[in-house]
Amino acid sequence: MFAALWSYRGFVLANVRREFQSRYRVSLLGGLWSVLNPLAQIAVYTVVLAGVMEARLPGIDSSLGYSIYLCAGIITWGLFAEIVSRTTTVFVDNANLLKKLSFPRICLPAHVILSSILNFGIVFGLFLLFLVATGHFPGLPVLAVIPVLAIQILLGVGLGVLLGVTNVFFRDVAQVTGILMQFWFWLTPIVYPLSVVPEPFRTVIGGNPTTAIAKAYQDILLAGRWPDWESLLPAAVLAGLAVAAGMRTFRLRAGEMVDEL
Numbered sequence: 001m002f003a004a005l006w007s008y009r010g011f012v013l014a015n016v017r018r019e020f021q022s023r024y025r026v027s028l029l030g031g032l033w034s035v036l037n038p039l040a041q042i043a044v045y046t047v048v049l050a051g052v053m054e055a056r057l058p059g060i061d062s063s064l065g066y067s068i069y070l071c072a073g074i075i076t077w078g079l080f081a082e083i084v085s086r087t088t089t090v091f092v093d094n095a096n097l098l099k100k101l102s103f104p105r106i107c108l109p110a111h112v113i114l115s116s117i118l119n120f121g122i123v124f125g126l127f128l129l130f131l132v133a134t135g136h137f138p139g140l141p142v143l144a145v146i147p148v149l150a151i152q153i154l155l156g157v158g159l160g161v162l163l164g165v166t167n168v169f170f171r172d173v174a175q176v177t178g179i180l181m182q183f184w185f186w187l188t189p190i191v192y193p194l195s196v197v198p199e200p201f202r203t204v205i206g207g208n209p210t211t212a213i214a215k216a217y218q219d220i221l222l223a224g225r226w227p228d229w230e231s232l233l234p235a236a237v238l239a240g241l242a243v244a245a246g247m248r249t250f251r252l253r254a255g256e257m258v259d260e261l
Contacts, residue, residue: 008107015111020118038078038123042070045191064134065222071127072221073190073214076149079120080156080210081181086112087160088177091168091257098258105254109161117153131221138224148216148227151236155209158242165249168257188214209235 005012046067090108091098098105131137167173188210189197197205205211212235216227 005104005106005110008104011103012107012110012114015107016114016118019111019115038075042067042074045070045074064136068131068136068222069193069218070191071130072217073188075120075123075127076152076217077185077188077190077210077214078123079116079149080152081185082116082119083113083153083156084160084163084181085178086116087157088163088167089174090160091164092171092174105257106250109157109164112160113153113157136224138220138222141220141224141226144220144226145217148213148220148232151232151239152210152213154243155213155235155239158239158244158246161246162242162249165246165253165257168253168260184208184210190214209238 087109090112091105094108098108128137128142163173163177167177187205187208189205194202194205194211194215212228212231216232219225219227
């Protein structure tokens with residue numbers, strides 16, 4: 001599978017480039033649109049929660065603390081959600097291509113994943129520049145973003161491929177996934193700190209694998225400290241299982257997908 005993907009790497013990269021160009025070619029603001037959407041979301045939450053509700057983070061005195069807290073969570077969650085949602089529909093969305101051309105079907109989710117990472121890289125790079133400009137750059141612990149990001153991407157890829165194959169045979173999967181991702185977002189302490197959650201619900205939210213991932217980003221980018229690697233172990237194990245399940249399902253059902261599209 002991966003050997004075939006490597007053989008068709010030119011095809012995948014060409015699709016990534018074509019999508020990026022087509023998305024911004026006739027746009028007045030070009031690539032800025034990939035930045036404006038998360039910034040608008042962060043601005044709304046900052047005004048409503050930090051301004052109106054006067055939300056405060058325990059142990060953080062900076063006036064920009066809550067905005068950085070939101071950026072650390074929303075920007076990285078956006079990558080995870082985009083990978084899951086787009087991979088879930090990638091085979092159905094490209095049904096005509098699958099029927100007309102012969103190529104490894106794994107190229108389609110690979111294209112989506114690389115495209116999502118490219119969009120994320122633009123936004124996250126600007127966020128790092130913001131941290132530098134405001135004197136909040138975390139220093140050496142920023143390197144820990146790489147392994148944390150790898151866990152999150154693998155989790156998104158595994159779930160996305162598993163759901164994407166299933167969606168070919170049961171089209172309701174994409175609709176259900178969209179709803180569940182909204183609940184998952186609010187069950188992850190991205191907009192609110194875990195400390196404000198009532199005790200009966202704190203255990204539930206604390207058991208959410210993306211809670212540890214979000215906390216790791218917040219430790220790195222807001223507090224400037226290394227994350228608790230032990231707390232990330234369950235998420236890493238789940239990511240590995242998700243990838244294994246997704247790839248196995250893909251291998252078993254890839255040959256049947258064209259007939260169902």
